[in-house]
Amino acid sequence: MCDISLEFAGGAELLFESRKKQSVSLPPQDRPWTIDLLVKWLAKNLLKGNPEMFIHADGSGVRPGILVLINEIDWELLGGKDYRIQNNDSILFVSTLHGG
Amino acid sequence: MKSCTKCSKNIACLKRPKTGDALCRECFFDAFEQEIHWTITTFNLFSRGDYVAIAASGGKDSTVLAHLMKVLNDRYDYGLKLVLLSIDEGITGYRDDSLETVKRNELQYGIPLKILSYNDLYGWTMDKIVAAVGKKSNCTFCGVFRRQALDRGAMQLGVDKIVTGHNADDIAETVIMNVLRGDIARLQRCTSIVTGSEGLIPRSKPFKYTYEKEIVMYAHFKKLDYFSTECIYSPNAYRGHARAYIKNLELQDPLSILNIIYSGECMSLREGTKLPSKGTCSRCGYISSQEVCKACVMLEGLNKGVPRLGVGKTSKVIKKMEQLKLSEDSDRSPTKPVVSHSTTEVPSRKSSVLRETTLEW
Ligand SMILES: [Zn+2]
Numbered sequence: 345m346c347d348i349s350l351e352f353a354g355g356a357e358l359l360f361e362s363r364k365k366q367s368v369s370l371p372p373q374d375r376p377w378t379i380d381l382l383v384k385w386l387a388k389n390l391l392k393g394n395p396e397m398f399i400h401a402d403g404s405g406v407r408p409g410i411l412v413l414i415n416e417i418d419w420e421l422l423g424g425k426d427y428r429i430q431n432n433d434s435i436l437f438v439s440t441l442h443g444g
Numbered sequence: 445m446k447s448c449t450k451c452s453k454n455i456a457c458l459k460r461p462k463t464g465d466a467l468c469r470e471c472f473f474d475a476f477e478q479e480i481h482w483t484i485t486t487f488n489l490f491s492r493g494d495y496v497a498i499a500a501s502g503g504k505d506s507t508v509l510a511h512l513m514k515v516l517n518d519r520y521d522y523g524l525k526l527v528l529l530s531i532d533e534g535i536t537g538y539r540d541d542s543l544e545t546v547k548r549n550e551l552q553y554g555i556p557l558k559i560l561s562y563n564d565l566y567g568w569t570m571d572k573i574v575a576a577v578g579k580k581s582n583c584t585f586c587g588v589f590r591r592q593a594l595d596r597g598a599m600q601l602g603v604d605k606i607v608t609g610h611n612a613d614d615i616a617e618t619v620i621m622n623v624l625r626g627d628i629a630r631l632q633r634c635t636s637i638v639t640g641s642e643g644l645i646p647r648s649k650p651f652k653y654t655y656e657k658e659i660v661m662y663a664h665f666k667k668l669d670y671f672s673t674e675c676i677y678s679p680n681a682y683r684g685h686a687r688a689y690i691k692n693l694e695l696q697d698p699l700s701i702l703n704i705i706y707s708g709e710c711m712s713l714r715e716g717t718k719l720p721s722k723g724t725c726s727r728c729g730y731i732s733s734q735e736v737c738k739a740c741v742m743l744e745g746l747n748k749g750v751p752r753l754g755v756g757k758t759s760k761v762i763k764k765m766e767q768l769k770l771s772e773d774s775d776r777s778p779t780k781p782v783v784s785h786s787t788t789e790v791p792s793r794k795s796s797v798l799r800e801t802t803l804e805w
């Protein structure tokens with residue numbers, strides 16, 4: 345089981361029907377869930393905006409300019425897109441690409 | 445989990461792009477605030493007693509800037525009088541959310557807010573302009589008017605200085621844009637921390653050396669209240685490419701941002717290079733390569749009932765203006781704009797002046 349809470353901010357929520365927070369149960373699979381796999385799953389299941397605005401051009405991880413915080417910690421300190429998601433993690437995507 | 449490289453006490457929550465340090469929240473706040481204070485004092489951005497307008501859009505950069513100006517002014521006793529200055533283009537619905545955010549900021553930071561509309565500044569709202577010119581060319585009007593709005597607004601308020609929230613990523617992006625456009629005049633200016641000499645209101649960028657990532661992280665950890673609009677890519681695809689390029693470089697080496705700014709600073713014109721002459725608009729005094737600046741031409745057109753004046757090519761406009769004998773009755777202009785400055789017209793790309801221009805690295 346992999347229950348996580350997701351949060352989108354800084355304009356990233358606009359790509360997800362303006363929903364800022366939601367809880368998600370990731371389906372069981374053979375390999376462990378990573379941020380990379382989560383991003384692909386989000387793109388398939390929840391993303392409503394332009395995928396180019398969320399996913400890296402090479403199809404792996406988020407687009408540069410979107411920050412990821414895992415339990416309030418910068419994902420760059422946790423292995424980036426290869427971070428292995430744990431049950432009850434809270435994962436926040438913040439866009440720096442949106443204007444104000 | 446990593447512990448903070450500075451205090452080695454708390455858990456690190458952020459990797460600093462500039463140094464690679466892993467810092468805890470408290471050490472990050474400290475380092476971030478210290479750096480802005482360093483920038484402000486090192487470059488003498490303010491003098492005691494200055495009345496300073498913070499350009500406020502409700503977005504992340506200007507919200508963090510307003511917060512920091514308040515915090516640092518109190519902590520280090522700069523002796524500044526602060527005001528939040530927001531521009532309302534007068535497009536129904538468009539600014540509602542961002543102006544609401546700025547109104548909350550006024551209360552949160554205890555900085556008085558002044559909202560000036562295009563109607564206050566030019567005598568026309570964008571809605572009225574759209575009604576007159578149609579939807580097709582309204583962006584041209586809005587862009588030209590927006591360029592001058594801050595300066596005109598600051599003049600109306602009688603401030604000594606303007607600060608904007610432009611950060612290191614923005615400036616690196618602008619350097620690249622100006623290189624791509626061959627806009628040497630702007631390339632020369634865009635890396636300056638203070639622009640607008642010649643006795644007019646100086647504009648400064650306290651975030652010149654601040655990474656966007658840190659601004660957003662700071663806003664997040666401090667729970668600052670800011671507003672984000674739809675993607676900045678949509679209105680200007682070209683700038684979007686430059687931004688994506690910068691962000692990709694940053695991913696591989698965060699220092700490339702500062703290096704681009706540094707390179708921009710070091711590019712200087714070879715002696716004897718001709719730049720488009722920088723005159724001032726005979727109407728409003730704003731820097732302009734033409735006798736009358738684009739904003740004034742557009743206003744004239746709107747006021748005279750020929751709203752499409754100023755939308756087309758410069759040469760055609762000049763011909764049309766001669767026909768209308770605009771320069772003769774310039775004193776009767778109903779919305780005589782306030783004197784302001786700091787942005788020049790984009791030099792015509794076809795001008796021979798530009799082709800003669802050479803860069804020296
Ligand atoms: Zn620390």
Ligand SMILES: [Zn+2]
Pocket residue numbers: 725726727728729730736737738739740741
């Ligand atoms: Zn003018």
